[in-house]
Amino acid sequence: MAVYTHVSAEMMARFLRDYDTGELISFKGIAEGVENSNFLVETRGGKDGHRFILTLYEKRVDPGDLPFFMALLDHLAERGCRVPRAIADRNGVQIRELAGRPACLIEFLEGISLTSPSPAQARAAGEALARMHHAVADFDGARPNSMGLASWHELAGRCDGQWQQIDPALEALVEGELAFLAEHWPQNLPQSVIHADLFPDNVLMLGDSVSGLIDFYFSCRDARAYDLAVTHSAWCFSPDGRQFDSAVSDALLQGYHANLKLTPQEIAALPILARGSALRFTLSRAYDWINTPPDALVTRKDPMAFARRLIFYADPAKAGLFG
Amino acid sequence: MAVYTHVSAEMMARFLRDYDTGELISFKGIAEGVENSNFLVETRGGKDGHRFILTLYEKRVDPGDLPFFMALLDHLAERGCRVPRAIADRNGVQIRELAGRPACLIEFLEGISLTSPSPAQARAAGEALARMHHAVADFDGARPNSMGLASWHELAGRCDGQWQQIDPALEALVEGELAFLAEHWPQNLPQSVIHADLFPDNVLMLGDSVSGLIDFYFSCRDARAYDLAVTHSAWCFSPDGRQFDSAVSDALLQGYHANLKLTPQEIAALPILARGSALRFTLSRAYDWINTPPDALVTRKDPMAFARRLIFYADPAKAGLFG
Numbered sequence: 001m002a003v004y005t006h007v008s009a010e011m012m013a014r015f016l017r018d019y020d021t022g023e024l025i026s027f028k029g030i031a032e033g034v035e036n037s038n039f040l041v042e043t044r045g046g047k048d049g050h051r052f053i054l055t056l057y058e059k060r061v062d063p064g065d066l067p068f069f070m071a072l073l074d075h076l077a078e079r080g081c082r083v084p085r086a087i088a089d090r091n092g093v094q095i096r097e098l099a100g101r102p103a104c105l106i107e108f109l110e111g112i113s114l115t116s117p118s119p120a121q122a123r124a125a126g127e128a129l130a131r132m133h134h135a136v137a138d139f140d141g142a143r144p145n146s147m148g149l150a151s152w153h154e155l156a157g158r159c160d161g162q163w164q165q166i167d168p169a170l171e172a173l174v175e176g177e178l179a180f181l182a183e184h185w186p187q188n189l190p191q192s193v194i195h196a197d198l199f200p201d202n203v204l205m206l207g208d209s210v211s212g213l214i215d216f217y218f219s220c221r222d223a224r225a226y227d228l229a230v231t232h233s234a235w236c237f238s239p240d241g242r243q244f245d246s247a248v249s250d251a252l253l254q255g256y257h258a259n260l261k262l263t264p265q266e267i268a269a270l271p272i273l274a275r276g277s278a279l280r281f282t283l284s285r286a287y288d289w290i291n292t293p294p295d296a297l298v299t300r301k302d303p304m305a306f307a308r309r310l311i312f313y314a315d316p317a318k319a320g321l322f323g
Numbered sequence: 324m325a326v327y328t329h330v331s332a333e334m335m336a337r338f339l340r341d342y343d344t345g346e347l348i349s350f351k352g353i354a355e356g357v358e359n360s361n362f363l364v365e366t367r368g369g370k371d372g373h374r375f376i377l378t379l380y381e382k383r384v385d386p387g388d389l390p391f392f393m394a395l396l397d398h399l400a401e402r403g404c405r406v407p408r409a410i411a412d413r414n415g416v417q418i419r420e421l422a423g424r425p426a427c428l429i430e431f432l433e434g435i436s437l438t439s440p441s442p443a444q445a446r447a448a449g450e451a452l453a454r455m456h457h458a459v460a461d462f463d464g465a466r467p468n469s470m471g472l473a474s475w476h477e478l479a480g481r482c483d484g485q486w487q488q489i490d491p492a493l494e495a496l497v498e499g500e501l502a503f504l505a506e507h508w509p510q511n512l513p514q515s516v517i518h519a520d521l522f523p524d525n526v527l528m529l530g531d532s533v534s535g536l537i538d539f540y541f542s543c544r545d546a547r548a549y550d551l552a553v554t555h556s557a558w559c560f561s562p563d564g565r566q567f568d569s570a571v572s573d574a575l576l577q578g579y580h581a582n583l584k585l586t587p588q589e590i591a592a593l594p595i596l597a598r599g600s601a602l603r604f605t606l607s608r609a610y611d612w613i614n615t616p617p618d619a620l621v622t623r624k625d626p627m628a629f630a631r632r633l634i635f636y637a638d639p640a641k642a643g644l645f646g
Contacts, residue, residue, distance in 0.1 A: 006622075008437075008438035008439075009435035009436055009437055009438065010437060010438055010439060012435075013435070023530075024435055025433045025434065025435065025529055026433050026434065026435060027435050028351075028353045028354070028355060028363060029353060029354030029355070030351045030352060030353050030354065030363070031351070031352030031353065031354060032351060032352070040351060040353070040363065042433070110348045110349050110365070111348065111349065112332035112335075112336070112347055112348065112349060112350050113332055114331075114332055114333060115331035115332065115333055116331075116333060206348055207346075299329075
């Protein structure tokens with residue numbers, strides 16, 4: 001939660017002169033996302049809206065992926081999905097540069113990100129995810145999953161010798177799971193562009209309705225059912241992973257299935273896909289944990305919160321969870 | 324620039340139930356101010372406005388001073404000064420608690436904070452400062468200047484032995500100036516409640532008009548002309564203090580004088596008050612510099628930027644600057 005790059009109001013006002021967004025009247029750095037610098041921008045007198053998020057892409061986002069992300073937002077918005085539109089300048093350009101970084105101006109959406117969603121809210125998130133999967137059926141953009149199965153071995157390797165500083169049981173858990181998933185990871189499931197990171201953070205809600213899906217910077221082409229598994233692992237547990245909420249889980253799955261029927265093969269694969277999701281976030285958090293000084297102002301996210309989910313999903317007694 | 328305390332949207336929604344501000348529809352941590360956690364809050368359907376800044380007071384603000392600050396904002400707003408009103412809950416309480424911190428909900432004002440103000444904008448700031456000084460004539464709140472003359476010796480003492488890590492010439496400059504000001508600091512000037520920190524950061528502007536004065540957390544009772552001297556030292560130089568902008572200086576002083584006539588004693592005192600202001604920010608920045616690890620995510624502000632202003636103001640050739 002930080003703004004990494006300073007942008008003055010004067011720089012911002014100059015930047016906006018190339019857009020049909022009117023005159024700058026407010027400009028605040030916001031503590032949103034972990035990897036980019038984000039600013040809330042307000043204008044008046046323009047044709048192309050008056051409230052925006054300006055994002056400067058700092059580190060983890062590959063600038064070469066931005067055309068894919070922007071095309072995806074355009075595609076989803078055109079099909080009625082509630083996602084922020086990317087705003088083009090008068091020359092039709094969506095991806096610009098500001099302060100030496102790739103910069104995109106994106107529609108601001110109302111809504112709040114929940115920490116403890118209710119079943120009704122989880123149902124709405126499941127519905128929105130299914131609608132997104134319908135909407136991308138005719139989207140032909142492609143981006144491989146940089147955080148998919150193949151990456152997990154590499155990520156684990158970069159944590160080698162340092163697992164102990166997190167938890168004494170973690171190394172064995174990760175190694176066992178890597179071996180298991182390498183052997184059992186489902187192949188030939190229906191592919192689709194997926195969000196791949198649909199945490200409650202990335203779903204804006206007004207009451208029990210979804211007002212926006214945001215932060216598509218992990219979106220990629222992968223198994224469609226894996227997206228539901230990621231969302232399940234992100235929504236259905238207490239943040240520390242100690243408590244599973246079956247009412248939230250049932251509602252999320254019902255919301256999804258009511259709008260999109262998965263194949264029997266996909267449903268059968270969900271328990272393993274959920275293990276994969278839990279391992280993916282265990283590993284990315286472990287890597288960040290090891291590489292973030294304890295006194296940094298950035299809050300480190302506990303890898304064990306997802307290791308606990310992994311143990312939960314791997315428990316044979318939970319096999320019936322996904323129906 | 325950081326959010327120090329995590330507040331969930333659910334906590335915020337609960338907090339707002341005691342206000343007539345309607346339903347929460349957006350909530351973002353903002354990178355505003357250095358010492359407090361600030362959030363931009365948006366609601367709908369309420370009677371008491373729909374956009375607010377929520378501030379959680381973290382460190383430097385003494386909770387005992389909050390009633391003074393809130394009474395000052397109320398007083399100024401009632402007299403037509405553009406300052407953010409403090410919002411009271413249904414019981415009339417402005418100073419509440421959230422996440423274990425004192426918390427105030429304050430009106431959101433449009434406007435942007437400039438980095439390089441033009442003469443026209445400096446004139447508007449001078450006018451707004453003079454109007455504020457008029458408006459506090461009948462405000463009887465009292466708060467001593469915790470960053471006034473008496474504090475500078477103590478602050479310098481806490482930097483003892485560590486000046487070298489900033490600049491080899493700084494210690495002698497500070498010691499000489501402390502001795503000079505102790506002997507020559509003007510007494511018996513007209514007192515008033517002053518802002519005491521009116522940097523361009525703390526003036527919201529729309530075009531060449533002031534839309535808000537903000538961040539009154541150093542406001543106190545002190546020499547009225549000292550406020551103009553602080554504003555002068557904050558507005559009339561390049562950020563690094565190397566370049567004085569005489570057009571901005573002239574405009575700022577004209578804007579002030581056109582709205583409030585200082586006494587001859589006050590005008591004569593301005594050069595020394597400006598030295599005091601430059602020393603005050605040199606010292607507070609030096610203290611922060613010494614006590615902030617170089618690798619902290621907080622940007623350290625260069626004390627030399629104000630040491631250079633100090634040298635400028637102390638130059639006898641600049642004696643005519645203030646008329």
